[in-house]
Amino acid sequence: xxxxxxxxxxxxxxxxxxxxxxxxxxxxxxxxxxxxxxxxxxxxxxxxxxxxxxxxxxxxxxxxxxxxxxxxxxxxxxxxxxxxxxxxxxxxxxxxxxxxxxxxxxxxxxxxxxxxxxxxxxxxxxxxxxxxxxxxxxxxxxxxxxxxxxxxxxxxxxxxxxxxxxxxxxxxxxxxxxxxxxxxxxxxxxxxxxxxxxxxxxxxxxxxxxxxxxxxxxxxxxxxxxxxxxxxxxxxxxxxxxxxxxxxxxxxxxxxxxxxxxxxxxxxxxxxxxxxxxxxxxxxxxxxxxxxxxxxxxxxxxxxxxxxxx
Amino acid sequence: xxxxxxxxxxxxxxxxxxxxxxxxxxxxxxxxxxxxxxxxxxxxxxxxxxxxxxxxxxxxxxxxxxxxxxxxxxxxxxxxxxxxxxxxxxxxxxxxxxxxxxxxxxxxxxxxxxxxxxxxxxxxxxxxxxxxxxxxxxxxxxxxxxxxxxxxxxxxxxxxxxxxxxxxxxxxxxxxxxxxxxxxxxxxxxxxxxxxxxxxxxxxxxxxxxxxxxxxxxxxxxxxxxxxxxxxxxxxxxxxxxxxxxxxxxxxxxxxxxxxxxxxxxxxxxxxxxxxxxxxxxxxxxxxxxxxxxxxxxxxxxxxxxxxxx
Numbered sequence: 001x002x003x004x005x006x007x008x009x010x011x012x013x014x015x016x017x018x019x020x021x022x023x024x025x026x027x028x029x030x031x032x033x034x035x036x037x038x039x040x041x042x043x044x045x046x047x048x049x050x051x052x053x054x055x056x057x058x059x060x061x062x063x064x065x066x067x068x069x070x071x072x073x074x075x076x077x078x079x080x081x082x083x084x085x086x087x088x089x090x091x092x093x094x095x096x097x098x099x100x101x102x103x104x105x106x107x108x109x110x111x112x113x114x115x116x117x118x119x120x121x122x123x124x125x126x127x128x129x130x131x132x133x134x135x136x137x138x139x140x141x142x143x144x145x146x147x148x149x150x151x152x153x154x155x156x157x158x159x160x161x162x163x164x165x166x167x168x169x170x171x172x173x174x175x176x177x178x179x180x181x182x183x184x185x186x187x188x189x190x191x192x193x194x195x196x197x198x199x200x201x202x203x204x205x206x207x208x209x210x211x212x213x214x215x216x217x218x219x220x221x222x223x224x225x226x227x228x229x230x231x232x233x234x235x236x237x238x239x240x241x242x243x244x245x246x247x248x249x250x251x252x253x254x255x256x257x258x259x260x261x262x263x264x265x266x267x268x269x270x271x272x273x274x275x276x277x278x279x280x281x282x283x284x285x286x287x288x289x290x291x292x293x294x295x296x297x298x299x300x301x302x303x304x305x306x307x308x309x310x
Numbered sequence: 311x312x313x314x315x316x317x318x319x320x321x322x323x324x325x326x327x328x329x330x331x332x333x334x335x336x337x338x339x340x341x342x343x344x345x346x347x348x349x350x351x352x353x354x355x356x357x358x359x360x361x362x363x364x365x366x367x368x369x370x371x372x373x374x375x376x377x378x379x380x381x382x383x384x385x386x387x388x389x390x391x392x393x394x395x396x397x398x399x400x401x402x403x404x405x406x407x408x409x410x411x412x413x414x415x416x417x418x419x420x421x422x423x424x425x426x427x428x429x430x431x432x433x434x435x436x437x438x439x440x441x442x443x444x445x446x447x448x449x450x451x452x453x454x455x456x457x458x459x460x461x462x463x464x465x466x467x468x469x470x471x472x473x474x475x476x477x478x479x480x481x482x483x484x485x486x487x488x489x490x491x492x493x494x495x496x497x498x499x500x501x502x503x504x505x506x507x508x509x510x511x512x513x514x515x516x517x518x519x520x521x522x523x524x525x526x527x528x529x530x531x532x533x534x535x536x537x538x539x540x541x542x543x544x545x546x547x548x549x550x551x552x553x554x555x556x557x558x559x560x561x562x563x564x565x566x567x568x569x570x571x572x573x574x575x576x577x578x579x580x581x582x583x584x585x586x587x588x589x590x591x592x593x594x595x596x597x598x599x600x601x602x603x604x605x606x607x608x609x610x611x612x613x614x615x616x617x618x619x620x
Contacts, residue, residue: 252528
């Protein structure tokens with residue numbers, strides 16, 4: 001756990017909590033949606049027993065709890081999964097995210113009322129998200145009229161069709177997980193470096209998959225073969241593999257970015273890579289901070305619960 | 311090591327050897343291309359030092375070596391790779407497989423002359439094979455006029471264009487490795503059983519990838535979501551995943567099986583699965599035993615070395 005600077009004077013008005021598979025982030029908030037302090041912890045959902053959640057949250061939030069009365073903790077992420085603290089059943093699309101279905105999680109401390117934001121699901125094709133719905137709500141809080149696609153890249157990238165303030169449909173692409181499995185575990189690991197980059201090879205990979213998406217699965221082994229036959233470098237191979245996989249993702253989502261506005265929500269290098277890929281595909285996209293989206297979405301959920309204007 | 315029944319009376323005329331990544335198979339042969347005995351060992355290339363190959367082969371072949379004179383051991387497989395016994399450089403296509411480029415491997419015993427059959431390579435798109443070229447040669451020995459595609463399914467499936475007795479071109483698809491990584495290591499492992507099958511789900515997966523190959527990478531996560539939302543069973547999920555991946559392989563190789571004869575070379579369940587996939591795609595394929603192809607290919611290489619008619 002790493003604290004966020006000086007301890008504020010007053011207690012928190014509420015707590016915003018992002019509880020994912022591998023991380024826990026708590027923001028102590030004042031009454032004006034301003035952050036009093038940020039607390040990070042490695043205590044993610046993975047390997048955590050249901051009864052361990054409340055003590056962990058109370059330990060982190062404790063110094064900012066009021067002496068009397070009670071405050072909310074609004075939680076998004078995998079803590080609401082079946083394997084988490086308590087299951088917050090998915091809301092089915094089309095639906096406005098973070099505006100219903102919160103599930104109470106007992107903290108055992110009358111000062112802290114914890115509620116978990118539900119994820120979203122889709123029946124056909126079957127799909128689920130948990131955590132991203134809060135980022136979507138956060139983006140929509142700042143851009144309520146948005147009509148287009150939100151792309152949330154990551155281990156499991158989401159492409160989300162939004163209009164009328166609702167998530168209309170979405171699709172998950174296992175982009176980041178595929179990149180990790182192929183680059184670190186498959187036979188390609190012999191040719192792919194653990195870091196490094198080549199912009200040209202990345203764009204080559206993107207174009208290759210966009211031009212011939214049906215050959216994607218039959219193109220991967222060439223990375224190994226080029227390493228053996230043509231001394232393709234490990235950094236170039238890494239960028240080529242990334243480009244091929246993201247290009248396949250873009251080919252699958254072509255109807256999204258071809259004819260409607262696209263906003264990529266995320267942080268740092270990842271959104272730059274997606275911007276570069278979309279540019280190579282002849283499209284363009286705005287970007288929006290993933291951290292800002294998460295916090296803004298938790299604020300939206302908090303105000304929904306309190307019945308106060310967001 | 312498991313022996314193959316009774317010890318024959320006479321010494322071997324030569325030895326056929328298939329030395330792969332994880333296995334070693336030795337056939338003691340008579341002068342009429344008949345098998346005297348078969349010896350299997352788990353001493354594959356993986357983790358084996360170059361100096362360990364000769365003692366291992368001599369230990370297995372020893373009982374069938376002649377008292378005087380010398381005999382050949384003709385070896386195919388990963389023993390000829392850079393990480394193996396000694397590198398047998400790839401022959402570039404188009405080329406007749408198992409008809410040139412054998413590389414001598416010193417055994418340290420004058421009774422045994424070991425030669426390694428080289429793999430094949432292709433420059434653009436870059437590709438390599440090592441081991442399959444011998445199966446192809448074995449199939450061509452029995453079907454010298456074949457003009458079409460050979461499909462050798464496996465961890466790294468090969469689709470091989472053959473005409474005029476030569477391999478003209480080929481492509482590797484990481485089908486089996488993708489199935490193992492996605493089914494056992496990725497998030498899909500929570501939904502995919504380790505065994506079991508559903509013919510209907512398999513065919514559904516094949517058709518899905520054939521109809522929309524560009525959506526392949528965006529379709530995989532639905533297996534997890536259907537497990538969560540619709541209680542898709544683990545056996546059905548396993549067959550669906552297999553169908554989606556093999557369907558993607560077939561979509562990538564459509565030009566192969568659409569307009570020319572296809573023969574699937576392999577053993578058991580795997581060739582049945584590929585026959586079913588091709589049938590679901592509206593095509594048909596003959597099958598040929600992979601073990602018979604390997605031994606026949608090693609016979610072809612032996613006769614090429616001896617200068618005797620194959």
